[in-house]
Amino acid sequence: MTATIQDVAKAAGVSVGTVSRAMNNYPDISAKTRERILEVAKELQYRPNLVAKSLSSKHSRNIALILSGFLEDVMFNDFETMLMKGCYQFAIEHDLEISMHVINTRIQEEKSYEQLCYEHNIAGAVIFGLKNTDPYFKSLEESRKPCVTIDVEVSGENVSNVTNDHVAAFEELTQYLIDQGHRNIALVCGRKNAAVTAQRMEGAVNAMHRNGLELPKEYIIYTNFLKEEASAGVAEFIREHGKEGVTAFLCMSDMLAVGTIEALKGAGRRVPEDYSVVGYDGIYVTEYTDPKITTVDQNIKDKGYEAAHLLYDMIEGIRPAQDLILPHKLEIRGSVKKVDA
Amino acid sequence: MTATIQDVAKAAGVSVGTVSRAMNNYPDISAKTRERILEVAKELQYRPNLVAKSLSSKHSRNIALILSGFLEDVMFNDFETMLMKGCYQFAIEHDLEISMHVINTRIQEEKSYEQLCYEHNIAGAVIFGLKNTDPYFKSLEESRKPCVTIDVEVSGENVSNVTNDHVAAFEELTQYLIDQGHRNIALVCGRKNAAVTAQRMEGAVNAMHRNGLELPKEYIIYTNFLKEEASAGVAEFIREHGKEGVTAFLCMSDMLAVGTIEALKGAGRRVPEDYSVVGYDGIYVTEYTDPKITTVDQNIKDKGYEAAHLLYDMIEGIRPAQDLILPHKLEIRGSVKKVDA
DNA sequence: CTGAAAGCGCTAACAC
């Protein structure tokens, strides 16, 4: 088997306590014993058992990324992957242990966030995928373990939120469409009870009103953020409203935009010649479609990185819980045509 | 804090040993004490500390998914996400703890696979992303901890490999192109030292020779599986060989196909009217491009599931180490045109 | 069937 701290102690002729001090760079140890121990450790290919370490030590350097609904999604999800990369990047740079936990609504009902942390000896977590009908949405409020939620505003003394200014971003996106001369715009909406849906809706309406435009109820297509729903919804929409002069589809996510374009092409229309389409998120796929989709890039990897960063600072007492608004960027590509106003 | 096994024992008026037996469904305990304990446990919202559990118990139900190079990839990677989903699916269904570990070549040099398992108290792992120049490629051979590699043939008593018959699959794909009348086919190749590259190459050559065709050296475009390299390579290729009658591009991955199509369109050519293109992998993006890409679907999620399954069986002694060849499926979509032979 | 007690490998007082 692999060597334990005992083996190293014996081989170096010191006590386990001293080995522990040497391995963890404690100051109260002479330079030469440390060196000798380190050498012996290397010789024996000693690796501290992180499980034992985590069990015995008070403060842990273990953080987690909790993904709710990761397995349920039929949809393609770039989003989680990019988030993951950001979190892992931070963890590696700062020598933290990071673990990923997949949960869902049922698991949330079974065990609280604090219990989950306790089970795994976790100091705190970045949480993604919470619906505002999920148990954690309310229970996190009283959590004593720090956490950082992504894109969902949960209150609580130990909970931070990392998000974008979705209202402003969507307003910008809508304004861009208007600036290109579009007056009759259909909105392809996300899940009704999602915070981001409400925010983006607000942004869209703001921009429209500011320009003296209305968003008729019939021009709203509802989905649960699934591409297929967008396809079906848009296909039906152009059957019913095809002649009413709608010139653009404003989509609440990139996947919805992909579905929209699919439906449009399926109906023999061209994008952007016949209809303009814009998305939201900035996932990779927007660069692979034809045309490439004009969208708002949230820089999701960065979001993961900053979320882990904030979490770490909360754990260490460097920064208090707070809302962090990250910058977004309008990415103009090929899915919008300028039309006569 | 959260309740410990001691608290439950005290509250139920029994010893910790008995609580442990009750919680783990051991047979040697009376039905009514078990019930009482379970009730008390629920009341106290008791959750066993998995870290302590893992430390003390001999056999562990902890498996891992090890991803090598996950952070390095500039490329878009669906592949890992789908693999992850498959592994997590199996773990959840079988009540296993699964953790994900991101490594790279450097980390492989620093600690062996067995050490990594020891550090985290892991019974075995599914390993993805190994290059055949990586340290683990050889060292796994002598591992006493079981593991399952994906798409890379590592020998060793405790190592299984889950893959597809890439030779046959690529042969099939190539044959399809030939059946559609293509005679002059360019090959967009993956990383030279990757096992999958050699296998697919073999499949391509097999199909060509069987049909009396040759693959001229000048018709091979080398890449490291990066989309951008395919774009650049193909752009250059049609500048140099544009007039020589090549009618199709056979790509070793879907991302290479995406890059190829991009380059073709960039040069003002149409797909599939002017050139046919096929990919390989079956990642989601092939359905979002225009045209949708004809490809070989590896059913990656399934691959992850089966890999975790095999790993589990190896750990439990149900199945010995073995090579598992999963079925593939030719997905005919819109990127190939029938031409006159 | 149940209790007592010895660890799992490590950290963190507390002594000297």
Added chain:
DNA sequence: GTGTTAGCGCTTTCAG
């Protein structure tokens, strides 16, 4: 500076 020792929360003999 370094050794000693008491846990961390749980499992698992070994008695009875």
